Amino acid sequence: MISSLAEIEALAKAAEPVTTAIIAPEDHEFMLAVKDARNRRLIEPVLIGRRAVIEKAAGKINYDLNTTPIIEVTDRQKIANTAMEMLSSGEVEMVSKGQISTSYVYRAIIARMKARQEEAVISVQTFWDIIGCDHLVLLTDTGANISPDESEKRAILNNALQVMPLLGYSCPKVMELVSDSTNLKDKHKHFKLAKTPVIKDSKGCSYQRLEAQVLKKVLLGEHGDSVNLNSLPHIMLMPDLNTGNVIAKLDFLIKEIVRVSCSYTSMGPVLLPSRADIAEGIMREFIFGVALVAQRRRLSND
């Protein structure tokens, strides 16, 4: 079981470079991460977007693009579509979003999933490496579904259950976050999975459900006097986008947390760095994506 981002980095360093379609790398900070990742032989980038803007961003950081392929596409949706088609066909093993609205990327993913006749519920998985916790914690969905209903939550969970075995979590503990206030007053539109049967993915990977719906009960244990972060579940299902978005980025306030995010699909990982991320954070996402691809390769070889 991979328990930290340091272990993820070791996996990534040992891997062969991953061909990566980069969607609209039009900002020097982002380009800096691409350059660094390429220099460290983590990725082989294929840049997709407006050539002039890409070259300008590269020029700012002295990135020589002579040996980096650029596919010129100007329409925003077509840029995202091109990257996803390359991922679907196996031409690249990973996709990363650059300076483009995430909605274009979501639409491109959904279009490819539909073309492949797959369940078209995309979700964003945010991983936390927390000091004092002996495992990684996956929060989902932190970016795509505004107010997921029960079937969407199952799909979100299934997406999470696809990625966790890659990190060695064959039977992850899952917790659906529900605040204890939801019983207090009006019954807000809030869908719980608690009464649905245990979900298994296509490979028969099941998960243990934690009975407690209130996080603090889990963290504090029976005696309720001290916090044990090792009790955190491996997967935390977010109630909705409002919560997922706020919680996923608490690393800005909590220094003990390091965050990486992606949208893992059957085609491979799609990295979704925030426009707010600086090169260091974007680099962390590249490393994470490369490690996931390395694990996919290993599993398919096995």
Add this chain to the structure above:
Amino acid sequence: MINLYPEIRRRAERLKPQRCVVSYATDEVLLKALTIVKKEGLITEPIFIGPRKLPDMHDFRQSTSMYASAQMAHECCIRQEADLIIQGHEKRQQFIASHLEGGFLDQKSVYLAAFYDRNRKQTFFAIDPLVAVAPTLENRIKQLETVTPFLKHIFRRKIYAAALAPIETVNPKLPATVTAAILAQMSVRHQFGKFLQVTGPLDIDCALSKVAAQRKGVESKKSGNFDLYILPDTNSSYFFSTFLKYIGKVPTIGVLLAADRHLLLNSAPLTVSERVAEITLCLVAYNFSRK
């Protein structure tokens, strides 16, 4: 006294002692905290309602159930034996629900969570992890009408609030973005008075980091330094508080502000210092509302 929450501590100086009733008092941390607060002259001898009398409970009244305790505490306030109700060890939902049934909480009620940022040595606040589960715009306006004068009293200056939403642009499919934009515009027009400036909608990264805001092209001079975070709904607010408290180890207290009376909920587990701070916050709120 306490080293946390200096702004709250300053406002508690020279307060006259208040009378309080503790509903279902079995919590040792609370008893220790009350002893400290009493020694500081902030409260008189408390009335304790609970299943059994413990040492130092001089004014003790027995009750057999949590529900009966809440009712008895409520009656103490009606008979003007006490000014404040403090939640003891009973379940929070039962405690609040008993007061909801009694018509205690109205639309202006709001749970104000207070956090102490040890790095900045500064207090910041968030609403509302408890009362309005899916707040409407009207809920939010009324809550801000309750919170703003109180925070102005605490900070003695203009209050800067971030109205959080998943994205920075207004999208009708995301009601939190619409509410945030309206609140921001209302503050521009001074509809909450001249002492509240709301910025929004703001994604939390832009609210917490100046660098993130700049990267996203969001103009916000107060990024990373807001006094108040208006969370989109109860779930987001509840888990915001819970994660900060348990994973971030950020001291977290709170008070339920109501139009005419305030309830002091038990945000256990708290250290004695945090519980002292929480009681003090409630006393400051009570005195402010009486003015």
